[in-house]
Amino acid sequence: MNPGYLILHPATDQPLPEISPLLARLVETGLIGQVVPDTPDCFRAGADFLQRLTFLGCSPNLPLDTDQHPGEALCTIRLLGPFPSAVLITGENCRPPRCRACRHPLPDWRSQIGTANSGIRCPGCGRESGLRDLDWRQMGGVARLFIAISQVFPGEAVPTAGLMQTLRQEGSEWGYFYVQQPRIWPKGAEMPGF
Numbered sequence: 106m107n108p109g110y111l112i113l114h115p116a117t118d119q120p121l122p123e124i125s126p127l128l129a130r131l132v133e134t135g136l137i138g139q140v141v142p143d144t145p146d147c148f149r150a151g152a153d154f155l156q157r158l159t160f161l162g163c164s165p166n167l168p169l170d171t172d173q174h175p176g177e178a179l180c181t182i183r184l185l186g187p188f189p190s191a192v193l194i195t196g197e198n199c200r201p202p203r204c205r206a207c208r209h210p211l212p213d214w215r216s217q218i219g220t221a222n223s224g225i226r227c228p229g230c231g232r233e234s235g236l237r238d239l240d241w242r243q244m245g246g247v248a249r250l251f252i253a254i255s256q257v258f259p260g261e262a263v264p265t266a267g268l269m270q271t272l273r274q275e276g277s278e279w280g281y282f283y284v285q286q287p288r289i290w291p292k293g294a295e296m297p298g299f
């Protein structure tokens with residue numbers, strides 16, 4: 106069973122990086138390796154994958170290759186997007202996001218997404234925030250492009266400063282979050298095959 110995903114994404118709405126150079130840099134720096142056959146934009150871990158992430162706690166035991174982990178689903182690194190407009194990816198059972206102005210949680214954000222064109226109204230201070238402006242507490246993110254790394258428990262690994270630098274070479278700062286059962290909003294958006 107896949108314990109979850111570490112998902113990286115541009116954290117601002119600046120123009121997206123060009124995909125081909127971005128992938129080339131991730132190959133060069135060893136995060137991604139061979140293409141997974143028959144799966145679009147999906148890669149096996151590269152030679153320096155374990156050096157591009159910092160693992161917290163006990164030593165990592167990610168299923169990176171079939172020699173060490175026969176019969177198991179292997180860790181993959183998958184590009185999701187670019188989507189035509191920004192989407193939210195978060196977990197099925199994630200805790201609610203918080204208002205950045207007053208820190209109040211917004212437990213009914215799902216129902217508000219369905220109704221409001223404006224924003225999500227905070228029950229604490231009344232401020233309306235767009236999805237991107239809420240604090241998803243590293244359990245969700247809003248972007249047009251994501252890089253999802255599978256087989257990572259929530260909080261188990263964080264990207265190194267070097268990986269974040271590689272990602273931001275084309276301009277935008279990047280962020281990251283963790284999900285276990287990914288869901289996408291708006292609901293009509295095409296869900297990539299995780």
Ligand SMILES: [Zn+2]
Pocket residue numbers: 204205206207208209227228229230231232
């Ligand atoms: Zn508030």
